[in-house]
Amino acid sequence: MPATVHDATALPSLLAEPALRNLPLMVLGAGSNVLFATDRFEGCLIQLQCASARIVSDDGEHALVRVDAGFDWDALVDWTLDHGLQGLENLALIPGQAGAAPIQNIGAYGVEVGKFIAAVHVCDSHTAAVDRLTAARCGFGYRDSVFKREPDRRIVTAIELRLPRSGATNLAYAGLSEELAAMGGLTPTPRNVAAAVRRIRRRKLPDPAVAGNAGSFFKNPVLARARAVELQSRFKGMPVFPASNDAEHKLSAAWLIEQAGWRGFSDGDAAVSAQHALVLVNLGRATGPQLLTLARRVAASVQEKFGVALEPEPRIVGATF
Numbered sequence: 490m491p492a493t494v495h496d497a498t499a500l501p502s503l504l505a506e507p508a509l510r511n512l513p514l515m516v517l518g519a520g521s522n523v524l525f526a527t528d529r530f531e532g533c534l535i536q537l538q539c540a541s542a543r544i545v546s547d548d549g550e551h552a553l554v555r556v557d558a559g560f561d562w563d564a565l566v567d568w569t570l571d572h573g574l575q576g577l578e579n580l581a582l583i584p585g586q587a588g589a590a591p592i593q594n595i596g597a598y599g600v601e602v603g604k605f606i607a608a609v610h611v612c613d614s615h616t617a618a619v620d621r622l623t624a625a626r627c628g629f630g631y632r633d634s635v636f637k638r639e640p641d642r643r644i645v646t647a648i649e650l651r652l653p654r655s656g657a658t659n660l661a662y663a664g665l666s667e668e669l670a671a672m673g674g675l676t677p678t679p680r681n682v683a684a685a686v687r688r689i690r691r692r693k694l695p696d697p698a699v700a701g702n703a704g705s706f707f708k709n710p711v712l713a714r715a716r717a718v719e720l721q722s723r724f725k726g727m728p729v730f731p732a733s734n735d736a737e738h739k740l741s742a743a744w745l746i747e748q749a750g751w752r753g754f755s756d757g758d759a760a761v762s763a764q765h766a767l768v769l770v771n772l773g774r775a776t777g778p779q780l781l782t783l784a785r786r787v788a789a790s791v792q793e794k795f796g797v798a799l800e801p802e803p804r805i806v807g808a809t810f
């Protein structure tokens with residue numbers, strides 16, 4: 490059963506409706522990070538179509554922005570730039586809605602949204618109680634948060650972002666400076682960085698509008714530092730990156746999958762993108778279970794070759810990985 494919500498303040502009374510009691514609830518945003526492994530969902534699918542943004546306060550150095558969950562993420566990046574705010578430029582062109590951003594703490598090119606989130610407004614899906622979780626209560630980690638660890642417990646209705654009006658942009662990831670140079674030697678303003686990120690993403694990643702996909706299908710594995718170094722000495726050319734703490738290192742899931750020979754592999758219409766090994770694509774009429782089977786085969790082969798477990802990044806509905 491679908492339910493569309495245009496005003497988040499109406500959510501508690503919707504959840505209290507007798508027809509919805511005891512039904513599993515699921516919020517579907519843009520559907521850009523979810524794999525349905527079942528063709529039947531016996532519950533209520535909620536879509537939040539509230540999509541406004543406003544500056545709540547501004548001290549000239551930082552502004553606090555409140556954004557409804559249904560606001561398109563990439564449009565929000567432009568909205569903040571249009572209002573002279575920065576910080577989100579490295580996260581340009583990530584598909585999905587603002588309400589999904591805190592769930593997996595979206596990140597790209599060395600920036601995670603959790604760094605800018607001041608608070609997340611939620612409605613408890615069981616009790617219908619509303620709450621405002623400050624960042625400390627969101628438990629942000631690498632592509633992780635309390636919202637992801639306790640799926641469906643809370644419905645995100647809005648986010649608050651605290652964004653700076655000035656400061657250096659983040660060019661730490663290889664490729665960004667080169668892209669700006671290739672764009673005619675552009676200075677790294679927030680707007681130019683957003684344009685560079687969009688150009689790289691359009692070039693490197695398959696377009697979900699052309700071949701259905703959920704972006705990166707696996708998280709980059711984070712291992713104890715000694716184990717990562719040991720693997721790097723056994724497998725020539727293996728990239729190893731710093732993780733969020735000194736005791737761990739991060740591997741490139743795309744590299745592992747490619748080395749295991751999966752890039753461009755297809756089984757019917759379920760395929761590992763030839764453009765980017767981390768993305769599983771639907772070339773036409775692949776079913777969710779077919780894509781899930783492919784994902785499991787990829788993960789099993791990486792486990793066998795490298796002894797490293799891959800964890801899926803998108804939400805899988807109707808099955809466990």
Ligand code: NAP
Pocket residue numbers: 596597598599661662663664693694703704705709730731739740741742743767
């Ligand atoms: P890449 O440059 O080929 O690098 C492969 C992986 O290495 C990336 O996933 C990235 O991890 C990590 N990495 C690269 N440089 C790093 C550095 N200086 N410090 C720490 N880690 C580093 O990556 P890519 O596949 O083209 O992706 C580029 C960026 O877009 C990445 O940040 C990636 O996460 C992001 N992206 C996200 C999605 C998604 O669906 N969430 C889809 C595509 C790309 P991280 O992933 O931790 O950044």
